[in-house]
Amino acid sequence: MAAPAPKENPTEAMLASRQIPAAKGWSTAAREDAVARLRRMGLPDRRDEYWKFTRPDSLIQPDAPRAAVLANDEPPLFDQVDRLKIVFVDGVFDAQASDDLSLEGLSIERLAVSDSDLHWARDIYGVLETRGQTPVDRPLAALNTACATDGVLIHVTGTPSKPVSLIYRHMSETSDAILHHCIKLDAGAELTVLENGPAAARFNKVMEVDVADGASFHHIRAQGRDHERRAATHLFARLGSASHFKSFTMTVNGVLTRNEAVIELTGDDASAHIAGACVGDGEFHHDDTVFITHDAVNCESRQVFKKVLRNGATGVFQGKILVKAGAQKTDGYQISQSLLLDGDSQFLAKPELEIYADDVACSHGSTSGAIDEEALFYLRARGVPKGEATDMLTLSFLAEAVEEIASDTLKEEINARLESWLNRRRS
């Protein structure tokens, strides 16, 4: 019997399998630094503190595991919303399907074609990601910075009349997409970014957002329903004084999703809200890993994560609030809850608070529970059949997260979508 081949270092195997985009002006140094950073950290394994609940194997193997493309009969999300559409198919920009990239109040460039030597993005690209590597390693984000093939660079100078909508289509069963977006909001600027779609068989995405003083950033994302798709995403944000940040993510299906958010409140009086509503059925693993750092006075942060799980689905929440010395008058709130629709599903939660200031209000809570039988009976006693009543209560459970969407129209659209998905599962 032949001796087993020596085990290859997964980080080197991964890097060898990537084609690092040819040097392009300003981003060259950032990519080289990221490779070095990744080599230092190594790709995640199960011994890592923040990978105990989620197996990274399928995210770190060189080739993306196959993922069938879902035959989707639903009308596309946000279809009725006036927006600037930017379409990526399996991670490749689709000029035909995308709108013209010009809009008053902002400028948009593609990472793949931005090759000037001096570019505003050099102060953000890989920079916020690097800041987010302390104190917790996020090697998949460094991999992204090193190897991203495309993405958008959005510089917001005013208040654009409509949202920018990133649409991620999945057409190939073996696609392995890496996209990296940078968004810079000048003082007082405002932007809403919509993201939707499954993107690829395996999707690694980083979004770095720099929100200057008094600026506002809204983010609403719906991850695609394709059952076998995998995604590892990172959202890095740095907030200036009196700025506002709101991010909401809806996740239904997907065999593996790891969404990390790393938010730093660096200016006084800023607020950051991050929320997620997730519905998992069967072979489904969904992980929200959030790290919010308060490093200024009188800032507010909210984390609201709700997961509905059934038929053996797994939900993970790892959420931290770090209040640095001097970040007085911090108001931090964190809630993570799961609704377990049967005994086979599980929710693993690790809430953490680390506080070095003494004038702070921070609260956190985490619960797991079944459908409220009293409420279910109340609805049924009014004639609502059990299945429908269960759906109503499920939506009601998710409501606190959905409420975090600032726009009523978008809130209604997300709710309607959740409702139709629940309905479909029932019939």
Added chain:
Amino acid sequence: MLSIKNLNVKLEEEDKQILKGVNLEVEAGKVHAIMGPNGSGKSTLSYVLSGKDGYEVMEGSATLEGEDLLEMEPEERAAAGLFLAFQYPVEIPGVGNMTFLRTAVNAQRKARGEEEMSAAEFLKVVRAKAKDLKIDADMLKRPVNMGFSGGEKKRNEILQMAMLEPKMCILDETDSGLDVDAMKLVAEGVNALRSEGRGFLVITHYQRLLDHIKPDVVHIMADGRIVKTGGPELALEVENNGYADILAEVM
């Protein structure tokens, strides 16, 4: 209308019998009241009739216009025309009151093979009925019973009753937690629904609700059975002398 024969019920989880042979006939167009001390089984009776989990029927029957209630799911009982106004209406965050009402109305219509109510028609009807019960637009918009006062919750129960137009209404201690004005408003709502084709079973501790909703028949319940039946004067007797005399006399 509602016919209960020798109903014996125990708790599912414990070996504890609550109803010990209840017999009751409520005719269409009549209001029956059930009075009785705490723990006599009044609320259990209302829950068993509407199909709540946790009870086991040991013996006896309950039918609504000849249909066997005990064989039906709670939603089927509702569609058959049974309505329970809850003693403690449940708060449901995230479900709009209006959405809830419309879902309920249309679910019942669908179950009966009737046409569903359009959004416009529903809105028109609900607004008119809400106005009679002094329920404002804000209460209709808010999540079901969330942040409602005790009186608002009970008025909301009556609004549901008015929208669902049941054949048989059971009111479980609808007067609890109400001040005099709220009680009058609720009673007016109930009285407006009194009709020849509809029966009422009003469960209460106190006679005062019966000043406003005049019963045709009054039953006294104790230790899981109906121990005395009479006219409205029986309620007054309870009010003046308490249950002790009556119970001493019959037990």
